[in-house]
Amino acid sequence: MELKPGLSAFVTGGASGIGKALCIALAEKGIFVTVVDYSEKGKEVALLLQKENLKLHSGSKFPSAIFVKCDVSNKGEVAAAFEKHLETYGGLDICINCAGIVTSVPFQQDQTDGTRSWRHAINVNLVAVIDCTHRAIKIMEAAKKPGVVINLGSASGLYPMITDPIYSSSKGGVVMFTRSLAPYKKKGIRINVLCPEFVRTDMGELVDMRYIDIMGGFVPIDTIIKGTFELITDESKAGACLWITNRRGLEYWPTPNEEAKYLLPSSKMRKRFASVTPTTVHIPQSFEKVIVHTLSNNFRGATSVVRAPLSLPIKSDHVLLKIIYAGVNASDVNFSSGSYFSGSKQEISSRLPFNAGFEGVGLIAAVGDGVKNLKVGTPAAIMTFGAYAEFAMVPSKHILPVVRPDPEVVAMLTSGLTASISLEKAAQMESGKTVLVTAAAGGTGQFAVQLAKLAGNKVVATCGGKDKARLLRDLGVDRVIDYKEESIKNVLKKEFPKGVDIVYESVGGDMFDVCFNALAVYGRMVVIGMISQYQGEDGWKPRNYTGLCEKLLAKSQTLAGFFLTQYAHLWQQHLDSLVHLFSLGKLKVTVDPKSFVGVQSVADAVEYLHSGKSVGKVVVCIDPSFSQQTAKL
Numbered sequence: 001m002e003l004k005p006g007l008s009a010f011v012t013g014g015a016s017g018i019g020k021a022l023c024i025a026l027a028e029k030g031i032f033v034t035v036v037d038y039s040e041k042g043k044e045v046a047l048l049l050q051k052e053n054l055k056l057h058s059g060s061k062f063p064s065a066i067f068v069k070c071d072v073s074n075k076g077e078v079a080a081a082f083e084k085h086l087e088t089y090g091g092l093d094i095c096i097n098c099a100g101i102v103t104s105v106p107f108q109q110d111q112t113d114g115t116r117s118w119r120h121a122i123n124v125n126l127v128a129v130i131d132c133t134h135r136a137i138k139i140m141e142a143a144k145k146p147g148v149v150i151n152l153g154s155a156s157g158l159y160p161m162i163t164d165p166i167y168s169s170s171k172g173g174v175v176m177f178t179r180s181l182a183p184y185k186k187k188g189i190r191i192n193v194l195c196p197e198f199v200r201t202d203m204g205e206l207v208d209m210r211y212i213d214i215m216g217g218f219v220p221i222d223t224i225i226k227g228t229f230e231l232i233t234d235e236s237k238a239g240a241c242l243w244i245t246n247r248r249g250l251e252y253w254p255t256p257n258e259e260a261k262y263l264l265p266s267s268k269m270r271k272r273f274a275s276v277t278p279t280t281v282h283i284p285q286s287f288e289k290v291i292v293h294t295l296s297n298n299f300r301g302a303t304s305v306v307r308a309p310l311s312l313p314i315k316s317d318h319v320l321l322k323i324i325y326a327g328v329n330a331s332d333v334n335f336s337s338g339s340y341f342s343g344s345k346q347e348i349s350s351r352l353p354f355n356a357g358f359e360g361v362g363l364i365a366a367v368g369d370g371v372k373n374l375k376v377g378t379p380a381a382i383m384t385f386g387a388y389a390e391f392a393m394v395p396s397k398h399i400l401p402v403v404r405p406d407p408e409v410v411a412m413l414t415s416g417l418t419a420s421i422s423l424e425k426a427a428q429m430e431s432g433k434t435v436l437v438t439a440a441a442g443g444t445g446q447f448a449v450q451l452a453k454l455a456g457n458k459v460v461a462t463c464g465g466k467d468k469a470r471l472l473r474d475l476g477v478d479r480v481i482d483y484k485e486e487s488i489k490n491v492l493k494k495e496f497p498k499g500v501d502i503v504y505e506s507v508g509g510d511m512f513d514v515c516f517n518a519l520a521v522y523g524r525m526v527v528i529g530m531i532s533q534y535q536g537e538d539g540w541k542p543r544n545y546t547g548l549c550e551k552l553l554a555k556s557q558t559l560a561g562f563f564l565t566q567y568a569h570l571w572q573q574h575l576d577s578l579v580h581l582f583s584l585g586k587l588k589v590t591v592d593p594k595s596f597v598g599v600q601s602v603a604d605a606v607e608y609l610h611s612g613k614s615v616g617k618v619v620v621c622i623d624p625s626f627s628q629q630t631a632k633l
């Protein structure tokens with residue numbers, strides 16, 4: 001939701017502290033505000049807002065702000081406050097439930113029943129939040145217009161606050177209540193919770209300063225406003241819990257990986273992603289595969305399809321995999337040119353011919369005597385050379401068990417794993433940052449944008465073409481830059497003057513320079529690849545990066561490289577996490593619709609990827625009979 005004049009907001013606890021600051025910040029955007037508070041000080045806040053917006057709202061039939069005196073623990077008064085808001089502004093766009101109190105009597109000594117009791121604290125901090133959220137949802141549903149509710153939780157709702165267990169429990173309740181309401185997004189109503197550590201307000205001032213110092217000081221009110229506005233404006237946030245500390249800034253909790261540990265897939269997804277019943281696999285006497293016979297980055301010229309015998313029995317610790325889908329990668333042309341082997345040109349040439357293809361999924365056709373943990377007929381993936389083939393013989397330790405041998409799973413291998421592992425390890429991505437992804441609608445880019453978004457970042461993505469831009473918008477990218485329509489350099493300069501915090505860069509050449517120059521102070525840029533350089537006339541030539549060290553030094557930046565093969569120890573863990581996010585419907589996998597069938601079509605598929613026309617992951621269906629069988633089921 002764009003914060004623009006004419007919207008109306010209802011803010012409880014608006015007379016002081018965070019509530020008052022939010023009322024002022026909303027009014028500065030020209031938003032009509034109802035200041036709700038039990039304290040008469042709310043009247044002064046409303047007067048201040050009226051003064052603030054005197055010019056902006058002159059001639060408007062609505063007052064800039066009104067004050068409604070209301071004890072939020074009294075349901076009659078709450079109902080009347082909402083009625084007054086509707087009567088005045090005719091609708092409700094934003095509801096911020098900010099009213100909250102600490103318990104004034106230590107829990108063990110609490111014998112009171114009145115406004116100093118623990119029961120009253122729960123009523124104000126939790127029951128009233130439920131009441132107000134409930135009323136706001138009803139109003140927004142009836143109006144059939146989008147709306148946002150922001151509930152004020154607290155960092156003490158995420159971890160215990162031993163000095164005030166009642167406050168902590170009430171805020172924990174607010175967090176879980178809010179997160180459970182995420183499905184309202186389908187109706188256009190987004191309910192989110194903000195969990196700041198201590199802010200310098202009347203409540204914050206009560207806290208022992210030694211404690212505040214340990215936390216790294218008070219969280220500035222501007223950071224709270226920034227977080228609130230992010231939750232209001234970012235349409236992807238529903239049920240989101242934004243944790244704000246002085247030490248780490250804005251951070252969404254839980255992280256997608258954390259969430260993936262305990263969420264179960266929906267029944268629709270379980271059905272779609274149900275595991276395959278083991279079946280026997282016919283093993284022929286020979287099979288077709290793509291081999292590299294000449295070192296060249298012209299994949300078609302470097303390779304040919306050959307027939308090879310299938311020699312059985314297989315070695316004791318080996319597995320024979322029947323490949324059903326193989327994944328196409330930008331770096332197939334680097335592999336065919338020998339760039340991924342070390343040694344002299346002569347040493348590399350002595351390896352010819354060698355098998356091509358980095359990744360595939362299929363069914364286990366046979367296992368050696370020594371393989372006890374893998375069953376014939378079950379689905380598995382490989383990320384070893386030789387996947388552009390009808391069969392691949394690999395050591396059993398290279399087998400990655402998967403639930404289904406589907407094209408989406410192939411996409412999660414090299415492309416998905418590169419994004420998942422590099423963003424965690426090389427980019428050290430957290431949340432609340434601005435992440436720039438290049439070639440974002442491609443095989444790996446599509447994962448990077450979604451993982452960055454899921455982790456609670458603002459995502460900027462580059463692509464060339466309308467279809468790609470549409471996909472990226474559907475994936476929740478905040479700012480799509482279609483370089484065929486506008487200049488990436490100009491957009492970054494104008495809209496991100498402070499720079500971006502993380503860059504996931506895979507294009508290289510001029511794109512590298514543009515992105516590097518847009519990196520913020522402390523920024524981290526991860527070099528994933530350089531697709532624009534792979535197919536030069538005489539092969540891939542190293543570039544000069546004049547002044548690189550000087551630039552890094554001047555802005556305390558980090559430039560990191562990432563090569564997936566060096567992270568094999570993390571593949572299974574990250575693959576499981578991607579598959580889980582996919583099965584929960586939190587991660588979308590786009591496979592390019594262009595059909596490539598059989599090993600004969602591999603060169604076409606590689607050229608198609610390098611044409612720049614592909615959207616999502618390019619996949620070759622090595623054996624169409626499997627998908628036809630499942631389609632019939």
Ligand code: NAP
Pocket residue numbers: 328329330331414415418438439440441442443444445462463464465468506507527528529530531532533562563564565609610611612613614615616617618
């Ligand atoms: P991809 O992104 O699907 O590649 C296709 C996209 O790249 C195109 O749609 C186009 O997107 C862009 N592109 C293609 N040719 C280009 C050219 N000559 N100049 C500029 N842009 C071009 O391919 P991918 O397999 O996922 O690989 C993407 C990058 O990640 C590659 O650099 C690859 O080497 C790297 N990668 C690295 C690792 C690793 O371990 N480090 C692993 C996997 C992939 P737009 O025109 O829309 O930008």
